[in-house]
Amino acid sequence: MPRLLVVDDSPAMHRLVARIIDQAGLNLECTCSGSGTEALEMLRRSGADLILTDINMPRMDGEELIRILRGDAALREIPVIVMSTDGTRARIARLSAAGIQGYLIKPFTSEMLCKELSKVLGGAHD
Amino acid sequence: MIDPLVAEGHLMDSTRLVLERMCSMTPAPNDGLSDERKKHLACMRVQFSGPFRGSLLMAAEDEAAELFAPAFLGVDGEELEPGTVGAVLAEMANMICGATVSRIEPDGLFSLSSPAPFSPLPPAEDCVVELGLDCGCGGLVVQLHIE
Numbered sequence: 122m123p124r125l126l127v128v129d130d131s132p133a134m135h136r137l138v139a140r141i142i143d144q145a146g147l148n149l150e151c152t153c154s155g156s157g158t159e160a161l162e163m164l165r166r167s168g169a170d171l172i173l174t175d176i177n178m179p180r181m182d183g184e185e186l187i188r189i190l191r192g193d194a195a196l197r198e199i200p201v202i203v204m205s206t207d208g209t210r211a212r213i214a215r216l217s218a219a220g221i222q223g224y225l226i227k228p229f230t231s232e233m234l235c236k237e238l239s240k241v242l243g244g245a246h247d
Numbered sequence: 248m249i250d251p252l253v254a255e256g257h258l259m260d261s262t263r264l265v266l267e268r269m270c271s272m273t274p275a276p277n278d279g280l281s282d283e284r285k286k287h288l289a290c291m292r293v294q295f296s297g298p299f300r301g302s303l304l305m306a307a308e309d310e311a312a313e314l315f316a317p318a319f320l321g322v323d324g325e326e327l328e329p330g331t332v333g334a335v336l337a338e339m340a341n342m343i344c345g346a347t348v349s350r351i352e353p354d355g356l357f358s359l360s361s362p363a364p365f366s367p368l369p370p371a372e373d374c375v376v377e378l379g380l381d382c383g384c385g386g387l388v389v390q391l392h393i394e
Contacts, residue, residue, distance in 0.1 A: 130361055133331070133338040136320050144321070177341075177359040206345020211356045226349075227342045228268040 157181030261346035297357035311385030337362035
């Protein structure tokens with residue numbers, strides 16, 4: 122089963138994403154992390170098949186996490202979807218240039234999240 | 248210089264979007280809460296910096312906050328763990344703040360703080376915009392402060 126790592130400092134978002142995945146019947150094993158620093162430790166220890174990350178987080182934010190991932194030979198191929206309240210053109214352009222695979226603007230619906238996950242996972246998990 | 252009327256429109260649109268999309272609630276403007284009722288609100292603050300700096304405060308009456316959480320998470324109220332009501336209120340404040348500043352300055356780059364409890368809610372005269380909303384289950388106040 123593909124493993125999804127959710128990175129967000131909000132425990133409400135952890136529960137929300139896990140509930141959506143469960144109710145949609147997506148075949149994903151969901152693990153959650155509260156910061157970029159913690160996520161990086163978890164990725165180096167256990168890896169993941171897909172990362173869904175917030176941007177504004179304490180200690181290490183999502184942009185810094187993506188920058189480190191893209192510079193790490195062992196982790197750079199993991200697809201990253203950003204979920205952020207930041208819907209500015211400037212932020213989306215900057216992160217697209219950094220090599221993300223998707224961008225979800227909060228607030229998003231269950232359908233929007235499932236569509237983005239399925240798109241990145243190749244549609245095999247609808 | 249931010250036009251208060253433009254800011255108010257964006258704050259209202261963002262607040263409505265979050266309530267409708269995350270909680271399936273359609274808020275209606277009200278005349279604002281009395282000073283006495285405002286003393287008893289659960290309040291969260293998100294600070295932001297970028298092309299302009301400031302903060303967004305979201306404050307809800309207990310009855311509203313306790314209904315937001317299960318609606319947001321799509322669970323029964325009885326399934327909520329301790330702290331969930333506050334966590335949901337914090338994330339809703341975060342969403343409203345990010346959506347509002349992104350609409351005011353769509354080409355800007357903003358940084359948002361983690362939401363944190365804040366008390367007491369400042370007087371309306373201290374902010375650029377204050378919205379008073381009735382969610383059908385209690386009152387909600389959202390303030391936008393710009394430095």
